[in-house]
Amino acid sequence: MAVNGTTMKLPSMFAAAPYIPADPIFALTAEYLADSFPKKVNLGQGAYRDEKAQPWVLPSVARSRKTIIEQGLQHEYLPIAGLARFRSKVAELALGRDIYNSRSKKIATCQTLSGTGSLHLAGLLIRSCQKPSLPKVYITTPTWANHHHIFSSLGFPCQSFRYYDPDTKTLDLDTYLSTLNSAEPGSIIILHACAHNPTGLDPTPEEWKEIGRIMKERNLFPLFDAAYLGFNSGDFNKDAFAIRYFVNDLDMEVALCLSFAKNMGLYGERVGCLVLATSTEEVARNSQSVLESLQRSEISNPPAFGAKVAATILEDAGLRESWFEDLRTMSGRIQSMRKMLYDGLVANAAPGNWDHLLRQSGMFGFLGLSPKVVIELKEKYHIYMAANSRVSIAGLNKDNVEYVAKSIAEVMKNE
Ligand code: LMR
Numbered sequence: 001m002a003v004n005g006t007t008m009k010l011p012s013m014f015a016a017a018p019y020i021p022a023d024p025i026f027a028l029t030a031e032y033l034a035d036s037f038p039k040k041v042n043l044g045q046g047a048y049r050d051e052k053a054q055p056w057v058l059p060s061v062a063r064s065r066k067t068i069i070e071q072g073l074q075h076e077y078l079p080i081a082g083l084a085r086f087r088s089k090v091a092e093l094a095l096g097r098d099i100y101n102s103r104s105k106k107i108a109t110c111q112t113l114s115g116t117g118s119l120h121l122a123g124l125l126i127r128s129c130q131k132p133s134l135p136k137v138y139i140t141t142p143t144w145a146n147h148h149h150i151f152s153s154l155g156f157p158c159q160s161f162r163y164y165d166p167d168t169k170t171l172d173l174d175t176y177l178s179t180l181n182s183a184e185p186g187s188i189i190i191l192h193a194c195a196h197n198p199t200g201l202d203p204t205p206e207e208w209k210e211i212g213r214i215m216k217e218r219n220l221f222p223l224f225d226a227a228y229l230g231f232n233s234g235d236f237n238k239d240a241f242a243i244r245y246f247v248n249d250l251d252m253e254v255a256l257c258l259s260f261a262k263n264m265g266l267y268g269e270r271v272g273c274l275v276l277a278t279s280t281e282e283v284a285r286n287s288q289s290v291l292e293s294l295q296r297s298e299i300s301n302p303p304a305f306g307a308k309v310a311a312t313i314l315e316d317a318g319l320r321e322s323w324f325e326d327l328r329t330m331s332g333r334i335q336s337m338r339k340m341l342y343d344g345l346v347a348n349a350a351p352g353n354w355d356h357l358l359r360q361s362g363m364f365g366f367l368g369l370s371p372k373v374v375i376e377l378k379e380k381y382h383i384y385m386a387a388n389s390r391v392s393i394a395g396l397n398k399d400n401v402e403y404v405a406k407s408i409a410e411v412m413k414n415e
Pocket of ligand 1: 025044045046047144197
């Protein structure tokens with residue numbers, strides 16, 4: 001701006017930007033990487049590690065990559081909604097072939113930037129359909145921190161409710177059901193399809209049925225965060241039970257936010273998909289058009305490589321079987337490490353009862369340690385875990401599990 005011939009410097013465009021502390025999970029990974037202690041252990045971010053504490057390229061993924069490259073990989077844009085064969089195979093996988101075939105015209109799908117992108121796109125779609133008065137989003141306490149971040153940044157009012165009882169270290173079903181019974185019709189409920197993050201506690205099939213019955217009766221919208229299908233139990237069909245029950249048995253509209261980061265080990269490729277099971281063909285067609293319009297202004301079109309890797313696995317019966325085997329390998333190793341950690345804590349007389357560790361499933365163990373113990377484990381023993389004492393069990397192996405169990409016991413005894 002020129003005043004009397006001189007140029008006045010305007011304040012920064014970004015002067016109002018507050019300083020926001022780094023994301024705790026990513027900051028913990030950075031701290032771990034910067035630590036030069038040889039026996040350091042990373043139980044922070046949820047990423048699978050093999051027996052040597054190394055990232056694991058799934059054999060099914062390696063074969064799929066090879067096939068894609070041999071077939072001649074080009075680098076063209078994907079369509080706005082992503083790779084069509086990926087989207088249809090993902091919907092079929094999540095819903096099961098029969099349910100998918102009977103409803104395929106009422107389904108809308110969009111490839112997304114992993115689970116986060118999928119949740120975000122689902123939020124954008126709901127916001128565009130529900131403006132100006134946005135429904136409440138119900139989120140369990142505790143939960144994956146990004147749930148609040150995603151939905152509050154989109155302007156949704158977020159309501160937390162107690163999911164976990166810290167005294168009994170069990171799922172607080174009474175609070176869950178009474179929350180559903182008092183939620184305003186039309187509210188959105190974020191459901192962890194399986195492997196609840198961070199508690200590792202899922203409703204039983206009977207409990208899911210009760211949750212679904214109330215949700216249907218009260219007209220609450222199920223938004224499934226499905227980041228661990230197949231990874232939780234090693235059995236994809238088992239892990240997709242709640243999703244299929246809501247769609248098929250209850251005949252409800254649902255949004256499924258799928259990620260292939262964990263179950264295919266495609267963390268950096270950002271492979272995800274939003275699948276909407278809607279009530280009519282018209283709603284599906286219109287929702288599809290809105291998804292594509294929203295996607296165009298957000299990312300234009302999604303990344304191609306990871307979706308091709310996943311689609312190639314899902315299309316080929318042999319590769320799909322090999323992937324199911326990989327899922328069993330990962331979940332089996334996690335289950336055996338969970339048991340070894342439990343045995344180690346008991347053998348080292350770590351104060352308290354550790355049965356909760358065995359009740360939990362999936363990638364995480366929710367230990368129930370005090371913040372002081374968590375800090376001391378990091379500072380003195382170089383063992384890194386989330387501040388709420390969630391541990392990524394995949395970070396354990398036969399070489400470090402005894403060290404971890406012994407260290408936890410030692411720190412707790414001196415607390
Ligand atoms: C986790 O919960 O550690 C992972 O899902 C990584 C992340 O993005 O937070």
